[in-house]
Amino acid sequence: MVKLVFARHGESEWNLANLFTGWADVDLSEKGTQQAKDAGKLIKEAGIDFDIAYTSVLKRAIKTTNYALEYSDQLWVPVVKSWRLNERHYGGLTGLNKADAAAQYGDDQVHIWRRSYDTLPPEMAKDDEHSAHSDRRYASLEDSMIPDAENLKVTLERALPFWEDQIAPSLKDGKNVFVGAHGNSIRALVKHIKNLSDDEIMDVEIPNFPPLVFEFDEKLNIVKEYYLEEK
Numbered sequence: 001m002v003k004l005v006f007a008r009h010g011e012s013e014w015n016l017a018n019l020f021t022g023w024a025d026v027d028l029s030e031k032g033t034q035q036a037k038d039a040g041k042l043i044k045e046a047g048i049d050f051d052i053a054y055t056s057v058l059k060r061a062i063k064t065t066n067y068a069l070e071y072s073d074q075l076w077v078p079v080v081k082s083w084r085l086n087e088r089h090y091g092g093l094t095g096l097n098k099a100d101a102a103a104q105y106g107d108d109q110v111h112i113w114r115r116s117y118d119t120l121p122p123e124m125a126k127d128d129e130h131s132a133h134s135d136r137r138y139a140s141l142e143d144s145m146i147p148d149a150e151n152l153k154v155t156l157e158r159a160l161p162f163w164e165d166q167i168a169p170s171l172k173d174g175k176n177v178f179v180g181a182h183g184n185s186i187r188a189l190v191k192h193i194k195n196l197s198d199d200e201i202m203d204v205e206i207p208n209f210p211p212l213v214f215e216f217d218e219k220l221n222i223v224k225e226y227y228l229e230e231k
């Protein structure tokens with residue numbers, strides 16, 4: 001039986017301030033740092049040994065991955081970083097306060113932007129301070145692959161090749177895998193893994209803590225799914 005542990009990053013500075021974040025590279029809050037360390041402690045208590053870890057190219061997920069590996073005493077485990085595990089790109093909403101947006105556009109519209117499967121948020125201007133087009137970490141990508149806004153559908157479309165090429169083959173090889181990622185990139189992969197409908201995924205929320213575990217048989221059928229708990 002192989003294990004896949006999804007850890008959403010701990011609370012970020014912008015989660016705390018209730019801002020749409022997406023690809024903005026914001027740090028963990030103090031509480032988020034503690035959640036990441038506690039994730040590592042729970043992994044250690046559960047006795048889960050990883051063979052490989054995957055994370056995004058955003059510091060809140062990278063730091064969460066590092067703390068989780070450090071506090072489970074397996075900081076040596078190889079870590080592969082990919083933009084394909086980034087948070088969904090929140091487009092022109094990036095940096096706006098979610099409550100202010102709800103007051104301006106209405107609760108229903110904000111809920112649709114946040115949780116509908118296929119409604120895109122407004123696009124981010126290419127000269128926006130948060131635009132990924134001028135960010136060195138994405139320089140190796142074709143410009144047309146760099147998003148200006150993403151819904152969950154587009155997030156899944158760009159995360160899926162990483163699942164197919166890296167994560168699923170590792171699991172099929174019998175490796176235990178850690179994925180340190182984001183609320184919506186994890187939701188996208190959970191939709192795929194559990195074959196959820198576009199409607200079903202709307203109600204799935206991934207907390208900053210604790211980590212979510214899937215156990216699979218050799219054909220990658222789900223045998224068990226649970227959140228880690230303190231013993």
Ligand SMILES: O=C(O)[C@@H](CO)OP(=O)(O)O
Nearest residue numbers: 019020021022087114183
């Ligand atoms: O702002 C974001 O990038 C995400 C995750 O924090 O928020 P939401 O839960 O609204 O998709």
